[in-house]
Amino acid sequence: MSDGLHKPGRRLIGIDDGPFDRKRGANVLVVGVVCRGDRLDGVLTTHVRKDGWNATDRLIAMIRDSKFSAQLHGILLDGITLGGLNIVDLPKLARDTGLPAIAVIRRKPDRQGMEDACGRLPNQGRRVAMLRRVGEVHEAEHVFFQVQGLSPDEARRVVDSTAIFGYIPEPIRMAHLIGGGVITGQSGHRA
Amino acid sequence: MSDGLHKPGRRLIGIDDGPFDRKRGANVLVVGVVCRGDRLDGVLTTHVRKDGWNATDRLIAMIRDSKFSAQLHGILLDGITLGGLNIVDLPKLARDTGLPAIAVIRRKPDRQGMEDACGRLPNQGRRVAMLRRVGEVHEAEHVFFQVQGLSPDEARRVVDSTAIFGYIPEPIRMAHLIGGGVITGQSGHRA
Numbered sequence: 001m002s003d004g005l006h007k008p009g010r011r012l013i014g015i016d017d018g019p020f021d022r023k024r025g026a027n028v029l030v031v032g033v034v035c036r037g038d039r040l041d042g043v044l045t046t047h048v049r050k051d052g053w054n055a056t057d058r059l060i061a062m063i064r065d066s067k068f069s070a071q072l073h074g075i076l077l078d079g080i081t082l083g084g085l086n087i088v089d090l091p092k093l094a095r096d097t098g099l100p101a102i103a104v105i106r107r108k109p110d111r112q113g114m115e116d117a118c119g120r121l122p123n124q125g126r127r128v129a130m131l132r133r134v135g136e137v138h139e140a141e142h143v144f145f146q147v148q149g150l151s152p153d154e155a156r157r158v159v160d161s162t163a164i165f166g167y168i169p170e171p172i173r174m175a176h177l178i179g180g181g182v183i184t185g186q187s188g189h190r191a
Numbered sequence: 192m193s194d195g196l197h198k199p200g201r202r203l204i205g206i207d208d209g210p211f212d213r214k215r216g217a218n219v220l221v222v223g224v225v226c227r228g229d230r231l232d233g234v235l236t237t238h239v240r241k242d243g244w245n246a247t248d249r250l251i252a253m254i255r256d257s258k259f260s261a262q263l264h265g266i267l268l269d270g271i272t273l274g275g276l277n278i279v280d281l282p283k284l285a286r287d288t289g290l291p292a293i294a295v296i297r298r299k300p301d302r303q304g305m306e307d308a309c310g311r312l313p314n315q316g317r318r319v320a321m322l323r324r325v326g327e328v329h330e331a332e333h334v335f336f337q338v339q340g341l342s343p344d345e346a347r348r349v350v351d352s353t354a355i356f357g358y359i360p361e362p363i364r365m366a367h368l369i370g371g372g373v374i375t376g377q378s379g380h381r382a
Contacts, residue, residue, distance in 0.1 A: 031372070034379060038229055039356050040365050042379020043372025066377050165230050174231050181222070181234025182373050186257050188225060188233020 005074050005100060005150060006157035011036045013044070013063065014171020016078040018179030024121075026050040028083030029183055030058065031175040034068050038164055040174065042068060048083045051121055055086040060096045074158065075101040078172045080134050080146060085114075085121060087130045090148045100150035104159060104172060108144050109137060142167035196265050196291060196341060197348035202227045204235070204254065205362020207269040209370030215312075217241040219274030220374055221249065222366040225259050229355055233259060234369065239274045242312055246277040251287045265349065266292040269363045271300075271325050271337060276312060278321045281339045291341035295350060295363060299335050300328060333358035 004010070011034060018029035032044035046062040048055045059082075063069060075094075080103045081087050094101040111131070118127035137144050138152045140159040147155040162169035168176075180187030195201070202225060209220035223235035237253040239246045250273075254260060266285075271294045272278050285292040302322070309318035328335050329343045331350040338346040353360035359367075371378030 029373075040231075040368055040379075042377065043368050044377045045372050046376065062376075067381050068379070071381055177231055177234050178369055178373075181236050182220075182369075185237065185253075186233065186235045188231075188259070190232075190258050190262055 005154055006161045008037050010073040011041065011068065011071050012074050012076055012158075012162065012169075012171050013068070013072055014076045014078075014169055014173070014175045015059065015082075016172055016175040016179055017048070017082045018183040020050055020083055020183075022050075024051045024084075026083070028086070029179055030055075030062070030082055031179045031182075032059075032062055032066075033171045033175040033178065034066075034072070035171040035174070038170060042066075043178065044068075048086050050086065051084040052086045055082045056089040056092055059088060059093055063097050063099070069097075072097075072099055074150070075099050076158075076162070076169045076172050077101065077103040078168075078176060079103055079105050080109075080131070085118060085127060087127055089130055090134045090146060094149035100155070101148050102150070102155050102158060103134065103146045104140075104169060105137070105144045105146070106167070196345055197352045199228050201264040202232065202259065202262050203265050203267055203349075203353065203360075203362050204259070204263055205267045205269075205360055205364070205366045206250065206273075207363055207366040207370055208239070208273045209374040211241055211274055211374075213241075215242045215275075217274070219277070220370055221246075221253070221273055222370045222373075223250075223253060223257075224362045224366040224369065225257075225263070226362040226365070229361060231365065233257075235259075239277050241277065242275040243277045246273045247280040247283050250279060250284055254288050254290070260288075263288075263290055265341070266290050267349075267353070267360050267363050268292065268294040269359075269367060270294055270296050271322070276305075276309060276318060278318055280321055281325045281337060285340035291346070292339050293341070293346050293349060294325065294337045295331075295360060296328070296335045296337070297358070 020028040034042040046058045118124045177187045211219040225233040309315045368378045
């Protein structure tokens with residue numbers, strides 16, 4: 001399924017959340033950046049609840065309802081949670097959009113630490129089950145990832161080939177800069 | 192002043208407003224995209240009042256107060272107004288930021304039409320004077336522009352060399368897509 005996703009010309013959406021208030025239930029901006037190679041084609045946005053349960057449904061609606069829905073080839077996420085511990089059900093996201101979905105993680109995830117964090121919120125069992133459903137953690141050149149709907153080898157090629165500036169796939173990097181700039185007034189590094 | 196602004200490695204900010212309500216005084220999102228070549232380095236945002244008077248001051252503050260202030264080489268604007276007829280005083284923007292400022296316009300501006308539109312708002316005389324102060328309209332390869340703080344020839348090279356995808360300088364094109372995506376939930380074309 002979707003071999004060749006790493007090739008130029010494939011249109012990918014990279015997703016990240018913006019900075020948010022610490023209080024549970026806060027409204028969190030989520031930015032989706034549609035790119036073909038290094039060209040920005042469009043920007044999608046939605047909102048999720050901090051530590052809530054609606055991340056998966058909001059992402060599915062954002063992608064399905066967009067003008068790009070028929071032309072996307074894959075989804076790249078900055079990690080498996082949005083807005084704190086609002087967990088993305090990666091298998092459901094891939095199934096309901098019909099697209100391979102890759103969650104990119106900078107550091108090898110501390111699964112036990114995440115499961116403990118879930119214990120400070122209601123419904124720990126349901127959150128832990130979702131985290132476990134996401135599947136194995138794989139290693140790319142500079143980052144780690146989890147994937148649904150695509151072979152780990154092909155996902156690794158996508159992650160490595162889209163990291164143009166630095167280690168993070170370009171659509172995720174751009175979504176991160178946009179979310180920060182919109183919420184706080186400025187984002188980025190001078191380096 | 193600032194010859195060589197069109198060369199690679201120069202850091203430019205492209206500015207555009209997001210979609211806004213028709214009613215006068217509405218709050219209008221303004222997005223600034225900091226790019227070096229085709230690399231997105233950061234995103235700045237501010238707000239102006241529809242048909243108000245604060246566009247120039249808000250842009251000066253957004254640029255001066257940002258972490259990029261010492262490293263920017265030039266400013267690109269999508270036209271000379273933000274949020275309706277909130278006119279940017281281009282000479283003041285260039286002077287107070289110490290940066291060359293180029294306003295890019297897709298079509299040759301209908302100066303008389305703009306001055307008539309100012310007549311439907313308070314203080315027509317002050318708006319018309321600001322429009323006239325911006326200076327001569329020059330022609331680039333595919334678009335028109337007005338410029339302060341830089342020779343028209345060098346400004347033309349900047350406009351032409353930064354229009355990578357289509358006719359609009361890339362930082363302005365990106366600012367436009369971000370503003371639309373944040374305000375309406377989606378921006379861009381499938382083409």
